Amino acid sequence: MSANDKRDLIKVSADDDLSVGSNLPWTVYDATGRLLMDAGMAISSQSRLNSIVASGYRMDETLQVQETASVIEHALPEPHLYAKDTNPFNELEEMCLEMEKAFAGILGDGAFKAGKLEKRLYETSSQIQGLCKLNADALLGSIHLSNKFNYSIKHPLHVAIISTIIAESLRLPQDHQLAIIGAAITANVAMNSYQDKLQKHRGPLTEEMSQKVKKHPEEGVQILKAAGITNRLWLDIVLQHHEKVDGSGYPAGLNGKQILLEAKIVGLADIYSAMVSSRPYRAALTPQRSLKQLFMQRGSFFDESLTKVFLSELGVFPPGATVELANGEIGVVVKRKSLDSGKPVVSSIKDRFGVRFMHPVMRDSAEKKFAIKKDVKVEQLGKINPSILWGLKLMRVS
The missing domain is CATH 1.10.3210.10 (Hypothetical protein af1432)
Structure with missing residues (x-):
């Protein structure tokens, strides 16, 4: 029995309507999860019944039914x-x-x-x-x-x-x-x-x-x-x-x-x-x-x-990372790998003077002038709608 199953064992009790000569309606285990008697086996004597009630555990039928359902x-x-x-x-x-x-x-x-x-x-x-x-x-x-x-x-x-x-x-x-x-x-x-x-x-x-x-x-x-x-x-x-x-x-x-x-x-x-x-x-x-x-x-x-x-x-610079490029532009990584170079693609938002572009400009960081220089705090972006960064109709590729 797995550790998961052991947590779902409940104690057999005298109220479980067991009697000598009847068959067990469920499998019985001891407190450690070791098998004692299989379901369907006959309770052959009063001492066996007493032992089952004293030491036996069974699976929670309610949980089993819920899981099956x-x-x-x-x-x-x-x-x-x-x-x-x-x-x-x-x-x-x-x-x-x-x-x-x-x-x-x-x-x-x-x-x-x-x-x-x-x-x-x-x-x-x-x-x-x-x-x-x-x-x-x-x-x-x-x-x-x-x-x-x-x-x-x-x-x-x-x-x-x-x-x-x-x-x-x-x-x-x-x-x-x-x-x-x-x-x-x-x-x-x-x-x-x-x-x-x-x-x-x-x-x-x-x-x-x-x-x-x-x-x-x-x-x-x-x-x-x-x-x-x-x-x-x-x-x-x-x-x-x-x-x-x-x-x-x-x-x-x-x-x-x-x-x-x-x-x-x-x-x-x-x-x-x-x-x-x-x-x-x-x-x-x-x-x-x-x-x-x-x-x-x-x-x-x-x-x-x-x-x-x-x-x-x-990746080292995951999508959403705010970065500064070698040419001084500030942008956001929007792709982990360019299809052409395998390097991150950056959507540039500000030029090297801190002036916002009218529309974000896509930069392949594999190019030397667009190489990622360092990451910067997201606060440098100012307020921006992420959809604009990833919305291809709103971007032009340089």
């Missing part, structure tokens, strides 16, 4: 297919609004019928997959440029985007990818009502805050179970997403191979998204600085091989 009710979706002219930024805004409603249902009146929340979040996950296939660069860009929604809404979406791209690069099965994305969206659900308070807090966390943070993975699992999430991998990812490979994480202090790969993916995405997000007490870290910190912590906090995949997928 969930699978039957909604087959796992494939990535959503979007039209080529779909604006991913508009779709992400709609998704944020839907997530606000979903979180309100989870944490508020519990307005989801059995299986409905899981189905709804599977659909959202398939939409994120579809948008990543349509324009992964634009979605990565949204992580570094989006400030429209509260942290408790935009952060889980950003974690889901990064997790989707990493899971796809590893060619994980679709059911695992959907569990990863669903977990990324809901990993911090127990912190949602507390997130704004933490965002505004300055200085070290209080003891109360620290305990709330450390307990939120376990509390999140309970909230999600109560809301009808039955996917065990999804729940285990939520439980483990703050574990670290050196054993310094929480809540269980797992290390190395004890931590699910899927949880490592969500955990890494969660940390990166937090780094590049602005807080009331500090500006967002630049993507390059954030990636450097992750690289320095590989093998200790983060799985070394996974960190290398992460860095390879995002």
